Each structure stands twice: as C-alpha cells, then as structure tokens.
Amino acid sequence: MIAFQFPPFAMSSGVQRTLRFAQHLPFHGWQPLVLSAQPRAYEATSSDLLGEIPPDLIVTRAFALDAARHLALAGRYPSSFARPDRWRSWTLSAVPAGEQLIEQYHPEVIWSTYPIATAHLIALRLHRRTGIPLVADFRDPMAQEGYPADPRTHRMFLDIERDLVRDASRLVFVTPSARELYRARYPAAPDERFALIENGYDEESFAAAERGLDRTPLNPGCFTLLHSGIVYPSERDPTALFAALRRMRGDGRIRADRFRIRFRAPVHDELLRRLAEASGTADVVEILPAMPYKEALTEMLRADGLLLMQGANCNEQIPAKLYEYFRARRPILGLADPAGDSGRTMQRQGLAHIAALENAEAIEAAFTAYLRSVRPDSSPTTPNSSLDVMSRRGRARQLAALLDAVVTPLRSESAG
DSSP states (O other), X not given: OBOSOOTTBOSOTTHHHHHHHHHHGGGGTOOOEEEEEOGGGOSSBOSTTGGGXXXXXXXXXXXXXXXXXXSOBTTBOOGGGGSSOTTTTHHHHHHHHHHHHHHHHOOSOEXXXXXXXXXXXXXXXXXXXXXXXXXXXXXXXXXXXXXXXXXXXXXXXXXXXXXXXXXXXXXXXXSHHHHHHHHHHOTTXXXXXXXXXXXXXXXXXXXXXXXXXXXXXXXXXXXXXXXXXXXXXXXXXXXXXXXXXXXXXXXXXXXXXXXXXXXXXXXXXXXXXXXXXXXXXXXXEEEEOOOXXXXXXXXXXXXXXXXXXXXXXXXXXXOTHHHHHHHHTOOEEEEEOTTSHHHHHHHHTTOOOEEOTTOXXXXXXXXXXXXXXXXXXXXXXXXXXXXXXXXXXXXXXXXXXXXXXXXXXXXXHHHO
C-alpha cells in the first residue's frame, strides 16, 4: 500500500483511508505492507493515531523532502522540483524501498492512493518493473478543468492518469460522479475496471469516544453548530454563509446568548475572522485549533448540530467528514449543491436542510428552517443498515473482494 498520508501525518482526514484499510484487511484474508514517507516530509504531524497502527503491520518510511520547505531559497524553488507535487523527491527512495519489500515479501497486488500524485508514480514504476497487478485509488479526481493551474503540471497529471488507465487492473473512486467522470474521459477502457469504494467512518473510534461520554453541551444554553475540519477558501468558500449569518444576526434570528457556530481546525483562521468581523457576527463565531482525533469525534457527539460545506466546484467529491457526521447522529445542516454527490448523499439519508454553498439567500432559508426544526437535545438517527455499509470495516470488505477479483485469475493460471 503506497500512501503518502499515513500517521503521523496530520493535515487531512485522508490519512484515515489507508490506516483503516490496513487495520481491517487482515480480517478478510489480506495482509498489508505500507510504503509511506518519513515524517519530516509532512507539514504537520500528530502522534494521536500512531497507537492505532497494528503492531504487526510492516511500515516502511522512505526519505522524502517537501520542495517548498526543504529546497527553497528565499522562499523560491524550481517548479521542476514540485512536479507532479512538492514531494517528487520521495520517488528516489520509495522505488528502491518498494523493490526491497517486494523481494522480501512477494506481495500479490500494489495499491496506491491519490493525493499525493507521486504515490501513483511510484506504484507505476514498481508495477512495470515487477509485473505485479496495480490498483489505483483516487480519493479526488486528478486532472480537472483549471487544476492544476500550471499547464505543465496539468499535462503531467493527465499523463499519469493515462498510464494508470492503461496499466492498472482496477481504478477505484470514492464517489459515483468521479467514477462516471473517468468512465467518460476514457471510454475505451473496460467498464469493469472502474470501481467505487466510498469513504467511511471508523466504528471502533466512535465506540471508544462514546465510552464514558460527557453529554454536557459544548456551550450550555447556546445552540452550537460545529464545522469540524478545513475551510478551504475556494472549495468550501464561507463567504455566502457569512452573508446569511449577517442578516440573521441583524434581525435577531440568531443571538450571541443563544447561538454559536464553531469552526474546529479550519486552517484558514484569518479568512474566517475577517468574514466574521465584516459581517458583524464575531460574537457568535468560535475558531478553535486542531485536537486529537478521538477528542474531535467526542466534540461531534456533543455538538447540538453539525455543519457540512462543499462548493459546487467539488460536486464529484464527498468530504470524508460527512460519514463521521452520519455516525455521530447529530442534526446536519448541509451547504452543498443538491445536484452534487454530497448533496445527493445527504438527501438519500433523509436530510431536509440543504442549500448551495454559493447562494446566500438559499443558505438563509435553509438555516432558518434548520434552527426551527432542531432542539439541543434532538438526536436523529441514520438507519443502522446504512451505517453498517458506511463503516471503514465495511469498506475494507469491499476492497478485499476487489483484490480477490484481481488476483484470482492469476492464481488459477499459476496453479494450472
């Protein structure tokens, strides 16, 4: 399993996908090996998930540098050092490290996950040198209109995609629209090679968070709406949200003594502070730093409500956080295009309060209806049947079945 984002990486919830697959695949007949990067390559680290790495899991951490931090002079570095991404140097050590793992353990499949694009480059080189089947995991679409902005990097992304479509036994996507996007982009590729394994939540982590849970509200007497995770300036632009909050604050629909909106670990703190000040809503806005994963889950469980934000420019994506929100079983306000994958997923689970993130008037209407319909002690429940499918253990079962389908013909040929 070739994954840049693996504990102690701390900049994205994407770390959960590889970690939980590595935990649960052994229950379905597959023993993983993980090839990742040395922690010095990470912009931020946290030790809170290190204890959840299975003690018998073999993890090799190859040398890697971040071009922006380690190879820059006066804040500048050659663009070639960061193509396809800032961790291209990882390739130089990860390929030989992967070859050593292959020689020692004889794995049957190579699996790599994007982002980071360099992980797919490493996987392609190992696949071509060894002939081991490759499964390419796309947590996000790679080349998109206007992304990457640099034309040469965009071309390189397209080249990597084309190589994966030609060489990989399976291409795995986390949303239906992303899978359909690639089917349409590469119509000559066999349809069965495009697979869907969505993100999910970790039941064991939630069970641990619920043991001895203090049910005291986050702000006693104030309805607290929680957004947990990064607020991207483009993909999760909160400008229209604050326009709606300004009007609601102005006419008394939200009051500082009865309402708070909490942004936990948004990264772009200054953007939120600037919008809060400009809209006159600073007295109802809380901006708080990152916290360990278990504590973040506990906060979700204690929140009066949960806020999801996803821009229409990411309609083919579903934040992994949404599945954790479903498991937390708190009332969700969804600010996402109803026609996008996030919006449709929330509608399928019966959520009534959904509005496009870019539309201040629609947000205001949905927000007002949401606050009227929920109480601080309300606890709507996502059906258990849906939750079972959404669990990381359930997703690992799907991946194991896919891996079986990849190697079964090869095993039959070998036996013959």
